[in-house]
Each structure stands twice: as structure tokens, then as C-alpha cells.
Amino acid sequence: MELYNLKHPSQKVSFSEAVQLGLGKDRGLFFPSQIPQLDNTDALLELDFVARSKKVLGAWLAVELGQDTVDKLVDAAFTFDVPLVQVDDKRACLELFHGPTLAFKDFGARFMAQCVNLLAPEKGLTILTATSGDTGAAVADAFYGLDKVKVVVMYPQGKISELQEKMFTTLGGNIITLAVESDFDACQALVKQSFDDQDVREGLALNSANSINISRLLAQVCYYFEAAAQAKRLGHHELVVSVPSGNFGNLTAGLFAKAMGLNIKRFIAATNANDTVPRYLADGEWQPNATVATMSNAMDVSEPSNWPRSEAICEAMGWPLSLISGVAVTEAQTQETLVQLKQAGYQSEPHAAIAANALNGLAADEFGVFLGTAHPAKFKDVVDEVLELDLPLPPELDAVAGKPILSDSLAADFEQLKQYLFAKLA
Numbered sequence: 001m002e003l004y005n006l007k008h009p010s011q012k013v014s015f016s017e018a019v020q021l022g023l024g025k026d027r028g029l030f031f032p033s034q035i036p037q038l039d040n041t042d043a044l045l046e047l048d049f050v051a052r053s054k055k056v057l058g059a060w061l062a063v064e065l066g067q068d069t070v071d072k073l074v075d076a077a078f079t080f081d082v083p084l085v086q087v088d089d090k091r092a093c094l095e096l097f098h099g100p101t102l103a104f105k106d107f108g109a110r111f112m113a114q115c116v117n118l119l120a121p122e123k124g125l126t127i128l129t130a131t132s133g134d135t136g137a138a139v140a141d142a143f144y145g146l147d148k149v150k151v152v153v154m155y156p157q158g159k160i161s162e163l164q165e166k167m168f169t170t171l172g173g174n175i176i177t178l179a180v181e182s183d184f185d186a187c188q189a190l191v192k193q194s195f196d197d198q199d200v201r202e203g204l205a206l207n208s209a210n211s212i213n214i215s216r217l218l219a220q221v222c223y224y225f226e227a228a229a230q231a232k233r234l235g236h237h238e239l240v241v242s243v244p245s246g247n248f249g250n251l252t253a254g255l256f257a258k259a260m261g262l263n264i265k266r267f268i269a270a271t272n273a274n275d276t277v278p279r280y281l282a283d284g285e286w287q288p289n290a291t292v293a294t295m296s297n298a299m300d301v302s303e304p305s306n307w308p309r310s311e312a313i314c315e316a317m318g319w320p321l322s323l324i325s326g327v328a329v330t331e332a333q334t335q336e337t338l339v340q341l342k343q344a345g346y347q348s349e350p351h352a353a354i355a356a357n358a359l360n361g362l363a364a365d366e367f368g369v370f371l372g373t374a375h376p377a378k379f380k381d382v383v384d385e386v387l388e389l390d391l392p393l394p395p396e397l398d399a400v401a402g403k404p405i406l407s408d409s410l411a412a413d414f415e416q417l418k419q420y421l422f423a424k425l426a
């Protein structure tokens with residue numbers, strides 16, 4: 001598989017290189033030189049999720065990695081269900097939150113972890129990352145127990161919920177967690193300083209595992225096929241897919257699925273008040289505002305870094321941008337939708353509710369799938385308050401609640417971090 005840098009098209013890399021580099025020159029995103037076409041998507045839809053995902057990912061990766069390797073990566077990464085739950089006549093939710101950390105980020109993180117471990121040098125490498133919550137959990141869990149990779153996750157001490165903290169700080173083994181006595185921005189600054197420092201970067205073979213890694217997006221392509229397969233069994237042969245969007249990786253993956261030949265009629269980019277893309281789709285002006293905090297906090301992104309890839313797919317395929325409708329949903333509408341979904345018998349959470357709300361304008365002959373990106377219990381505070389209930393903890397969360405936090409704490413000081421990392425890892 002060949003990819004090129006969207007900012008410097010002359011920089012061309014293989015999939016293996018793109019996984020290891022993350023970003024290209026000048027922080028440019030890697031983009032495939034060709035999008036593989038699947039000629040018999042109907043037959044593919046008859047397969048089960050894992051068997052089909054091997055074919056979907058094999059279309060991208062088999063030439064470079066070998067189909068056997070692709071099969072092993074898929075078997076190791078995709079170990080949980082992806083149910084499509086019908087909510088009413090017009091809508092169903094594709095539940096992407098049945099993985100170990102109860103969020104759709106498990107798909108991308110687990111597949112990326114398998115790829116990174118496969119491609120790591122013999123002496124191993126270190127993933128260094130900062131988290132304000134969810135991503136850290138998905139990444140830590142995905143790399144836990146892999147033999148060639150150590151993971152260091154930094155997070156702001158006291159600034160995330162105890163349950164969120166316990167989801168990634170209780171693992172131990174190759175997962176090192178550091179509570180930094182400052183805020184999230186300070187954690188990100190420490191990550192950046194570490195990558196800029198040649199001693200640390202080379203001495204510890206640093207690698208980033210962030211959301212722009214191409215391996216994550218390819219993994220996410222697979223569940224769009226699963227949505228179509230299950231919808232077909234319900235009698236729906238063409239879908240409108242509504243994607244609750246923050247950094248726009250999820251929507252990009254959906255566009256790749258359509259480009260490969262999957263029958264998706266159109267997409268809805270559903271956002272909260274951080275509506276840079278809906279405004280851009282309406283008037284062609286790219287004008288990010290300051291980020292605002294909302295109930296759907298995993299979507300509080302005003303400069304979505306994957307958007308250029310979404311646009312590049314449309315361009316490569318000759319699709320008008322009107323294939324994507326932008327819908328920004330207010331906090332009040334999100335709450336109303338949570339209540340309406342509950343009345344229809346479906347308990348949801350704010351991110352999925354935004355995508356469900358954005359399907360309100362469906363035409364009479366359309367069927368909509370909205371993506372359920374997180375388990376409702378992960379947003380228990382909001383869900384309990386809006387729906388006036390007391391959600392029980394699912395077993396995954398309940399299991400960590402009683403375990404001790406294994407983090408070390410550290411001042412937000414690069415020299416101290418450097419000493420710590422060499423003492424612990426070199």
C-alpha cells in the first residue's frame with residue numbers, strides 16, 4: 001500500500017512507514033495513493049464481522065503484509081460484538097461500545113496496537129501519549145501485554161474522573177501511567193518536548209499513537225460494512241449514516257467504506273456547538289472558533305485534524321461535498337433527544353444522541369444509522385441527570401473500580417520527566 005503526504009505529495013511511504021511515522025513532513029496527513037475497490041460487496045455482506053474484516057483490510061494490506069498477517073491482526077484486534085439496534089421505523093444505532101474500554105476508539109486503538117507491535121524493531125519502542133480521559137484508556141488497554149511496546153500515558157492529576165483514571169492506571173505491566181501536577185495542555189507540552197529532544201526520542205525509540213494514524217482509520221472502515229450487513233437483514237439496502245464527529249476520523253473511515261464500493265447513500269456530519277465543519281459545508285469558509293465545552297466532550301474539537309482526509313476522498317472519487325450534510329446540535333436538543341430515545345425504549349448517551357438528532361430530516365424513503373460511540377455508563381453523570389435514573393456500572397467498569405491506581409506522580413517539568421523515563425525504561 002502506497003500513501004502520500006497531503007501537504008507534500010512527493011513524500012511517499014508504505015503502510016508500515018506510515019504507521020510508524022504517524023504524520024509526514026510539516027505534520028501532513030498520509031493518504032492512500034489508491035483506494036481499493038471491492039467488486040462483490042453483496043457476497044461480503046453475508047460473511048461474519050471478523051471474516052469480512054479480513055477481506056476488507058486485506059484489500060488494503062495483503063500485498064504489503066501478506067493475507068495471513070492481516071488475518072492475525074484482525075483476529076487479535078476485533079474480539080467483540082457490533083450490534084445494530086433498531087430504535088424506531090427510521091433509525092437504528094450501530095453500537096460500537098462493546099470493546100474493553102466501552103468506546104468505539106477500541107477498534108482503531110486495538111488494530112493500531114497490533115500493527116505497531118508487528119512492525120516494532122527487535123529492541124522495542126515506547127509509545128508516549130497524553131490523555132484527558134477516553135483515548136488513554138483505549139490506547140493503554142490495546143497495548144497491554146504486547147511484547148515489543150512500552151506505553152507511557154500522562155494525564156492531568158485530579159482533572160479526570162476516578163473511574164476514567166482507573167480504566168488505564170490499574171493495568172501495570174508494560175503500561176506506565178503518570179499523573180502530572182498540572183492540566184492537559186501541560187501534559188501535551190511534555191509529550192511534544194520529549195519528541196523534540198533527540199536524547200529522549202532516540203534513546204527510548206519514541207513513537208506516538210495518536211488519532212491521525214492511518215491504521216486506526218482502516219480498522220474503522222470495517223464496521224460500516226457491518227452496519228450495512230445487519231441493515232440488509234432488516235430489509236434496508238441503502239443507508240444514510242449519521243456520524244457524531246469530533247476529530248473526523250470516524251467520518252473519514254465511512255467515506256473510505258463507500259469509496260471501496262459499500263452502498264451508503266449519504267453521510268451526516270453531526271457535531272455539537274463545535275461546528276467548524278457544518279459551517280464550512282454551508283458557506284465554504286474554514287473558520288474555527290474557540291473550543292466550547294459541551295456534554296458530548298469527546299467531540300469538543302474545533303480544528304478537526306482528519307477533515308482534510310474526508311475532503312481528499314470526495315475529491316479522489318469525484319463526489320460533491322454535498323454528499324455530507326453538516327448538522328450542529330445544541331445542548332438543549334441533545335437532552336431532548338436523549339429523552340425521546342428513552343421514550344422509544346432506547347437508552348443512549350450525549351454523543352450518539354447528537355447523531356440520532358441529526359437524522360430528523362430523513363426523507364420518507366430513507367433509513368438512517370447513527371453511530372453509538374460510547375457506552376451510556378461512560379457518561380453516567382449526564383445520562384443519570386437528564387433521564388432521572390441511576391445507571392448501573394457495566395462489568396468492565398465495575399471490575400476496575402476496586403483496583404489500586406498504579407500511577408506515579410510528577411511535576412510538570414521536562415527535566416524531571418526525562419530522568420524518570422530513563423530510570424524506568426532505558
Ligand SMILES: *Cc1c(COP(=O)(O)O)cnc(C)c1O
Pocket residue numbers: 103104105134244245246247248249250251298299351373374
Ligand atoms: C472520539 C469520540 C468521538 C469523535 O470521533 P472522531 O473520530 O474524532 O470524529 C465521538 N464520540 C465519542 C464517545 C468519542 O470518544
